[in-house]
Amino acid sequence: MRYRKAVLYIILSIICFIVFNALMWHIYLKNILDNANVGDLTRLGYIWYLADYRDKTSFYQKKLDKLTYSKITTPPEQYDLITIGDSFSNGQGGWFYQDYIAAHMNYRVLNVQPYSNRNAIETISLLSNSGFFKLVKTKNILIECVEREISNLSKEVHFQETEDINKLIEFYKITEYEVPMKVKVSFFINDANYNFILYNLLYKFSDNAILSKVYKKRINANLFYAKENELLFYQDDILHNDLQKNSDTLNMINENLNKLSKKLKDEGIRLYFMPAVNKYTLYFDYIEDNEYPRSDFFEKYEKMKKQYYYIDTKKILKTEVQNGGKEVFCADDTHWSWKAAEAIFDHSIFK
Amino acid sequence: MLFNSYIFIFIYLPITLVIFFVLNRNKYIIASKVWLSFASILFYVYWNVKYLPLLLGSIFFNYSIGTILSEGRIKSQDIKKKVLTFGILCNVGLLCYYKYLNFFIDNVNNIFQLYLGTWDLILPLGISFFTFTQIAFLVDTYHKKSYELNFLNYVLFVTFFPHLIAGPIIHHKEMMPQFDSLRNKVVSWKNIYRGLFLFSVGLFKKVIIADGFSAISIAGFDKATTLNFIEAWTTSLSYTIQLYFDFSGYTDMALGLSLLFNIKLPINFNSPYKALDIADFWRRWHITLSRFLREYIYFPLGGSHRKESITYRNLLIVFSICGLWHGAGWHFIFWGFLNGLALVVHRIWRRNGIIIPKIASWAITFNFVNFCWIFFRAKDWADATKVIKGMLAINGLALPTKLQHLTPHVTHYLSNLGIKFTVGWNENLSAVLTLRAIPLLFIVLVISALMPNSQDLEKKLIPTYYYSATIILLLWVALGSMNKVSEFLYFTF
Numbered sequence: 001m002r003y004r005k006a007v008l009y010i011i012l013s014i015i016c017f018i019v020f021n022a023l024m025w026h027i028y029l030k031n032i033l034d035n036a037n038v039g040d041l042t043r044l045g046y047i048w049y050l051a052d053y054r055d056k057t058s059f060y061q062k063k064l065d066k067l068t069y070s071k072i073t074t075p076p077e078q079y080d081l082i083t084i085g086d087s088f089s090n091g092q093g094g095w096f097y098q099d100y101i102a103a104h105m106n107y108r109v110l111n112v113q114p115y116s117n118r119n120a121i122e123t124i125s126l127l128s129n130s131g132f133f134k135l136v137k138t139k140n141i142l143i144e145c146v147e148r149e150i151s152n153l154s155k156e157v158h159f160q161e162t163e164d165i166n167k168l169i170e171f172y173k174i175t176e177y178e179v180p181m182k183v184k185v186s187f188f189i190n191d192a193n194y195n196f197i198l199y200n201l202l203y204k205f206s207d208n209a210i211l212s213k214v215y216k217k218r219i220n221a222n223l224f225y226a227k228e229n230e231l232l233f234y235q236d237d238i239l240h241n242d243l244q245k246n247s248d249t250l251n252m253i254n255e256n257l258n259k260l261s262k263k264l265k266d267e268g269i270r271l272y273f274m275p276a277v278n279k280y281t282l283y284f285d286y287i288e289d290n291e292y293p294r295s296d297f298f299e300k301y302e303k304m305k306k307q308y309y310y311i312d313t314k315k316i317l318k319t320e321v322q323n324g325g326k327e328v329f330c331a332d333d334t335h336w337s338w339k340a341a342e343a344i345f346d347h348s349i350f351k
Numbered sequence: 352m353l354f355n356s357y358i359f360i361f362i363y364l365p366i367t368l369v370i371f372f373v374l375n376r377n378k379y380i381i382a383s384k385v386w387l388s389f390a391s392i393l394f395y396v397y398w399n400v401k402y403l404p405l406l407l408g409s410i411f412f413n414y415s416i417g418t419i420l421s422e423g424r425i426k427s428q429d430i431k432k433k434v435l436t437f438g439i440l441c442n443v444g445l446l447c448y449y450k451y452l453n454f455f456i457d458n459v460n461n462i463f464q465l466y467l468g469t470w471d472l473i474l475p476l477g478i479s480f481f482t483f484t485q486i487a488f489l490v491d492t493y494h495k496k497s498y499e500l501n502f503l504n505y506v507l508f509v510t511f512f513p514h515l516i517a518g519p520i521i522h523h524k525e526m527m528p529q530f531d532s533l534r535n536k537v538v539s540w541k542n543i544y545r546g547l548f549l550f551s552v553g554l555f556k557k558v559i560i561a562d563g564f565s566a567i568s569i570a571g572f573d574k575a576t577t578l579n580f581i582e583a584w585t586t587s588l589s590y591t592i593q594l595y596f597d598f599s600g601y602t603d604m605a606l607g608l609s610l611l612f613n614i615k616l617p618i619n620f621n622s623p624y625k626a627l628d629i630a631d632f633w634r635r636w637h638i639t640l641s642r643f644l645r646e647y648i649y650f651p652l653g654g655s656h657r658k659e660s661i662t663y664r665n666l667l668i669v670f671s672i673c674g675l676w677h678g679a680g681w682h683f684i685f686w687g688f689l690n691g692l693a694l695v696v697h698r699i700w701r702r703n704g705i706i707i708p709k710i711a712s713w714a715i716t717f718n719f720v721n722f723c724w725i726f727f728r729a730k731d732w733a734d735a736t737k738v739i740k741g742m743l744a745i746n747g748l749a750l751p752t753k754l755q756h757l758t759p760h761v762t763h764y765l766s767n768l769g770i771k772f773t774v775g776w777n778e779n780l781s782a783v784l785t786l787r788a789i790p791l792l793f794i795v796l797v798i799s800a801l802m803p804n805s806q807d808l809e810k811k812l813i814p815t816y817y818y819s820a821t822i823i824l825l826l827w828v829a830l831g832s833m834n835k836v837s838e839f840l841y842f843t844f
Binding site: 002005017186191192 | 357547818832834
């Protein structure tokens with residue numbers, strides 16, 4: 001081979017590379033990544049056949065008004081309920097459980113963000129010590145945490161910590177969670193074009209395509225409107241089970257919450273704790289040939305002595321699924337649907 | 352603009368290259384130099400146009416000093432020396448202002464308990480490189496080793512984009528004959544092929560290997576509060592690998608890009624992790640910087656031709672300056688000092704004629720270099736101490752519980768040795784990440800220590816289907832991985 005010919009081959013291959021990426025992006029990936037109406041599991045696992053699932057399914061047309069407040073007003077007004085948590089709580093409108101509470105109980109609900117690298121328990125304790133709750137005259141606080149991240153609440157809390165109230169007001173006047181609606185992709189050439197092919201090939205040989213964070217398992221019931229008998233779930237639903245089973249971790253969480261509840265009770269505030277069940281945990285009984293471990297977090301936690309109100313989302317949602325409820329969790333997402341939010345509201349102590 | 356960006360690879364480079372050779376083909380030699388200089392300046396200002404006057408000012412100043420030194424206007428050697436000293440001081444002053452002023456203020460504040468405010472300065476891109484390149488030019492001109500009376504040539508020499516922002520630190524006398532050679536004005540498919548090979552290897556080293564290991568070093572150095580034994584070693588080795596593949600990858604790209612224009616830049620890395628002693632390491636690591644320090648600082652201080660104690664002093668001074676050149680911080684200076692100290696010890700060792708097996712020499716050298724990089728990478732002393740404590744197993748030995756189940760027969764013995772089995776490792780540097788990294792670290796270390804490097808391969812390169820397919824594969828993988836789509840969970844109601 002001559003040098004000139006070899007160089008031309010390389011240039012030709014670069015042109016092919018650009019064309020390949022352009023085609024992949026515009027035919028498949030744009031629909032998945034540059035689309036606000038796609039579930040996170042579809043996006044993470046490049047599940048191409050679910051790209052237009054929400055557009056085509058009437059179940060997903062239901063939306064609630066945005067009733068939850070995500071930052072405080074100036075001067076601060078009264079809020080009947082303050083919620084703090086993760087992606088199950090951070091947002092408003094559509095399907096958020098806070099919107100159901102706001103709509104049906106006529107509550108003013110404020111969702112706050114953890115303060116400066118603290119977890120939810122630390123943040124609520126700090127706000128209480130600093131007089132924040134007196135300012136917003138709240139009577140109820142709800143801490144939500146997804147099951148796979150629950151161990152974050154087990155760290156030792158300094159319950160005496162305070163912060164300047166003016167700093168807190170400034171922080172919560174502007175800090176709200178911005179829900180990213182789609183992935184920011186700066187250029188059509190990206191690793192997603194390769195991963196798309198790789199994952200979709202490897203899913204034929206492995207539950208998680210060896211490299212993906214999304215697992216696919218067959219289930220023995222028709223629980224979603226999407227492709228029958230398939231459950232998608234996130235890898236951390238099974239990876240973090242060890243931590244959740246650890247009795248020390250659970251005791252620590254419960255102890256932290258009991259201490260917090262006692263502190264809040266002195267202020268006349270009720271504390272609610274709502275761990276959000278993992279999708280894998282909820283649908284565990286329906287999975288065929290399941291070699292992954294069962295999570296018994298909810299069973300263990302239920303037995304603990306609590307001095308706060310506890311919302312057992314697993315129990316509530318399991319009943320819903322057993323009663324034939326379809327799409328309690330979204331087929332294409334790690335999060336639950338409006339149906340779950342409605343069920344929790346109907347069954348929980350708020351009613 | 353970075354070499355590993357799409358705008359550079361798909362737009363800037365082809366346009367610059369094609370126009371350069373079209374102008375040369377039509378015998379517009381000066382226009383081709385103007386074009387290449389203009390394109391190089393464009394490459395620089397793409398980052399921040401604010402620092403263009405600084406770059407041009409520095410070029411104009413050094414060209415003027417160089418002209419004064421070379422034109423023979425000044426007969427007195429004493430005055431010439433003063434002009435040279437003035438030129439060097441101005442260059443060093445510029446570097447000190449941008450790079451070391453805030454470091455100096457911080458130290459004055461600490462020593463005298465003052466509260467002087469630091470200045471809002473952004474370090475101009477490539478200032479350390481273009482300043483050293485021009486200091487070398489002034490000294491060489493003073494010693495009549497090179498001269499340049501053509502301003503355009505001088506601008507091209509300083510700004511030629513492949514070396515402008517991250518070296519290699521070049522000498523005027525090794526570059527300008529190449530820019531002037533008529534043979535270099537025509538397209539050389541051989542050089543383009545070799546250039547593409549070096550560029551693809553460099554891009555792969557940077558994007559796949561260096562950036563891959565950077566996630567672990569960031570987690571270990573910057574995010575973790577404590578590290579256990581395995582985490583600490585994984586962290587430090589990851590950085591050792593990251594740094595070499597990052598810098599040598601960038602240099603390979605620079606050499607490859609330069610070769611596209613028929614210009615050969617000096618090599619900067621020659622498999623440093625194959626070194627059998629610390630002196631050998633510094634002959635292989637950042638070669639053009641070592642050359643600069645040797646020729647322009649070490650030799651003027653007396654080098655090794657005086658008393659042995661003076662040589663030791665010189666080594667310590669030169670390497671402390673080397674540390675300071677890398678960054679404004681005491682940990683950089685300490686890193687340089689440690690290397691200087693190691694060279695002193697090595698010199699004493701060699702004088703005593705002690706010979707140890709090659710494998711032991713390699714292990715001592717590599718581990719010393721790996722240890723020193725901790726101070727180079729750590730943001731402060733606390734970070735460095737954290738990693739060292741972990742490496743010395745002061746925070747204990749921990750293994751993931753999964754291994755406990757896999758090795759029930761040895762678990763008891765391991766526990767007796769104080770090895771714990773824990774469920775959760777560091778929040779940021781997870782057991783999964785760490786354990787996945789270990790075999791990869793091993794493979795990459797073996798490659799670094801035993802395999803031929805990119806320059807060795809380039810010398811043997813011939814246009815075969817095998818080599819061409821390798822280049823294409825490296826390019827496809829690296830280009831496709833330059834833009835990573837973030838993976839996160841969210842709720843799209």
